[in-house]
Amino acid sequence: MPDNSNKFCESNHTCIQIPSWINGSYFKKLLKRELSDFRKILHLSIIPASPPGECESYTSLLMRIIIDIEMKDGFTQQKSYIMKTMLSDAEGIGFVNTLNIFPKEKQTYELILPQLEQLYQEQGRTVKFAPKCHWMENVNGRISLILEDLKTKKFSNINRLKGFNMKQMQRVLEKLAEFHAASAVWHQRNGPYPEDFQRVYLPANYHRSKSYQARIQSYKTAMASWGFANAELYTSRLPTADQFVQSAAHCLNNDPQEFQVLNHGDFWSGNILLNTTVAGDINEIRFVDFQRCKWGSPAQDLWELIICSAHHSLRIKQFDCFVRMYHTHLIQCLKLLNYAKPLPLLKELHMSMLRHGFWGYFTTFMHLALILLPVDKDASLPKLMLPGEEGDRCRTKVYTNPLYVRAALSIFPFLQRRGLLEF
Template sequence: MPPNNSNESRKLENPNEFLVIPKWINEDYFRPIIEKDVKDFRSIKNFTPIAATQPGDNYTSVMVRVIVDIELKDSSEQQVSYILKTTLEMDKGGDLVAGMNLFPKEKQMYQVHIPNFVRLYKEAGVDIELAPKCVHIDESPEGITLVLEDLKQQNFENVDRLKGFDMEHMRRVIRKVAELHAASAVTYEQNGPYDEMYSRSLYSESNRHMFEGLGKMRHQQYIKAMREWPLPDVEEYIANLPSPTEFFDKGIKLNSVDENEFNCLNHGDLWCNNIMFSEDRTLFVDLQVGRWGSPAQDLWYMITTSPSLDIKVKEFDHFIQIYHTRLVECLKLLKYSKSIPTLREIHVMMIKYGDWGPITMSGVLVAVLMPSDKDSSINMMMAPGPEGDAFRYKTFINPYYVKAMVQLYPFFKNKGII
C-alpha cells in the first residue's frame, strides 16, 4: 500500500456524523489484521475510524472507514485504510437484517464464490476482477464482520446515485454483470447447486408479515403522493396499483426458477452505490443478497435504479444487447457446455420476469433517489405512526423520484408489465 501524508486522516471529513461507531472498532481489534495484511508492520501510530457512507447510502449494515498510520520495521511510516462492515444493533434494524441471511451470504461470496469465479477466468487465460479483496472475516454470536480493502485508496469512486450512470459507465457495468453471471453458471455446471440460501430472495413467506405490514403503512402515503406527480392518467395507475398482499405475492412468484432456461447467481442489489470505478477497473461491492435464478433479476434491478434518465428507457434494448454480447463471449471462453441463450431469449426473459421492474421501482428506488438525509434509516422507513408516515411521504414526493416515476410508469405500461 502506498505511503500517504500521516496527517491526512485528521483532515478527512466524516460523511455521517450521526453514525455511532462501536467501541470495539479500535486499535486492538485491527492490530492482528494489519500484521497479517502488511509486510514488516511494527506498530500503530494513529487510528481514526469514521463513517464510510453518507446517511441514506446504506441501510442494512454499519459501514466504517478505518484510517491507520503505521510504522514499519525499517522505521518508515505508511498510511493504510480499510472498510469494516458489520451488523446493525438489534434495536436499530439488526433484528430485521438478521432474518434476511445477508451477512452469511456475503461471507460465503468473499470466501468461496468470488475467488472461484476469478480462478475460472485465470485458468481460461484472462485476468478478471469482480470485487475488492476481503482481508478479514470475523464471526461471533453477535454477528459477522468483514474487513475489506478500501478501494478509495486506489482511486475508485462511486457515480452520484442522484444523477445515475452515463452510457459509458452503463456499458462497463453491464459487461461486468455478464462476467459474473457467466462464471456463476459455469460453476453451477461444474459443482452442482449453490447453497440453499441462494434459492431465497427477500420475498419469502417468513418475511410476509413484515413486508405486508410495511406495505400497508406506505400504501396510503404513496397514493397521496402519486396524485401530486405530473403523471398523465394517474388515476388509471392508482386503480391498478397492487395491494400490499398482491405486491408480495408477485415477489414470491419471482422466486420460481425455470431450470430449462439460462440461470445464474445474481448479485441481487445492483445499483450505483454497489459498483465502484477507477480509470480502467470496475468492481462490485455489497454481495449480501445473491440469488440463483434468471439474469432478468439483475438486469431489471440495475436498469430500473441506475442509468441516468436520458438513457434509462431510450437505451433499454441496447443495454440488453450489450449484456448478451459479453455473456456469450464469457460463456464460450469458460467452455459452458449447455445451450447459450440467444438475444431473443434474453428479451423474452425480461418480459417473463418483468415484475422485477415495478417491484424495484416501488421499493428500493425510493431509497436510491432520496438525497442524503440524517433521518434515512431502515428504522425510519418502517416506523409506524405520524412521524414514519411523514418520512415516507417525503420520500415519495422527492423530485428525483417523481421524475423517474413519470418516465417509468408509462414505460412499464407499454411493456405490458403493469
C-alpha cells in the same frame, strides 16, 4: 495509541457507537500477518465508510479504518481498510440474523468470488469482481469482514442522482455479464450453490402490514399530483399486499428450464465502484455488498441496474439496447469459459425480462424512491415504512421529490405498455 472504542461515527445525524473490540489490538493480528516488518500502531482512526447521509446501511456497521503504523526500520506508513460487521443487539442484529445475509457474504468472499475469478484465469484472462478480502471471521455468530479500501486506488461511485451515462452503462453491463457467465459455469462444474443462495427473505405478513398500507396510500396520493393525464390508470393498478408478495414469490421461484445465474441481488450504482481516466473513461470496475446474492434469472440484476442507475434520458429510451449489450457480452464470456449448455438467445432474455417484470415495479417503488432522494436528515428507510403522521411526512417528501417524479412519469407508462402492471 489513542483508544477509539467509545467514539461515535456520525452519519445522517445519527450516532452509531463503535464496539469496544474494534481497536488497535484487533488490527495488530492482521498487520503482523500482512507486513513482515510491522512494529507497532501509532494511531488508529475510525470513520464512516461513506459520506453523511449517503448509502446508509440498515443491516451492517460499515467503517473506514485508517491506521498509522511504524515499521521495524523506523519508517512510518498509513494503511486503510473497510470493515463490515454486524450491528449490535440493540440495533437489530436479531432481525438481521434471520436473513442470513452475513453468512452469505462471507461465503461469497471466501469461496465463490475467488473461484469465479479463477475461471477466467484458466483462460488466460485476469478478471477481478470485488475488493480483496484481507480478513474474515465468525466469532460466536458475529461475522466481520476487513476489505481492501478501494478509495486508496482511486475507485469511486458515480453521483447516484445522475446515473450512468451510455458509455458507463455499457461497461457496467459487460462487467455484469462477466460475473453472470462465470457464475453459470461455476454451477455447471460444482452443482447447486449453497442453500442461502437459493432463497431470499420475504415477509409473510404483508397483507396485515400497516406499513405497506400506509406506503401505498401515500404513493397513490403522490401519484395523483405527478401530472399524469390519467392518474387513475396507474393508481388503480398498484398491487395489493397479497399481489405484491405473490408477484415477488413468482419472481424468486426458479424455473430450471430458464437460463440462470448468480444475481448480485442489490445491483445499483452505490454498489458499483469505478476507476476512471482523467478523460472520464473507465479503467476498472468492482462490485461491493454481496449480502443479497440469489440464484435465478439475470432479469433481477438487469431490471435493478437499468431502472435505478441509468441516466434518466437513457433508462427507457435505451432499455432494449441495454439488454442487447448485456446479452452480446454474456455470450462471448460463456463461450470463453466453455459453457456446455445451450447458449441463451436474445429473445429468450427479453422473455425472461417480461416474466420477471415485477422487478421493474418493485425497484421503482422500493429502491428508486430513496436512491433519487438528495441527502435529507429527515427522510430514511425506517421513516418511510413508519405508519402515522411522521411516516406520512417522510413519504410525501420522498414520493414528490422532483427527480423521482420525473423518473416515474416515464417508467410507469413503460411498464403499462409491456403489461407489467397487470398483477
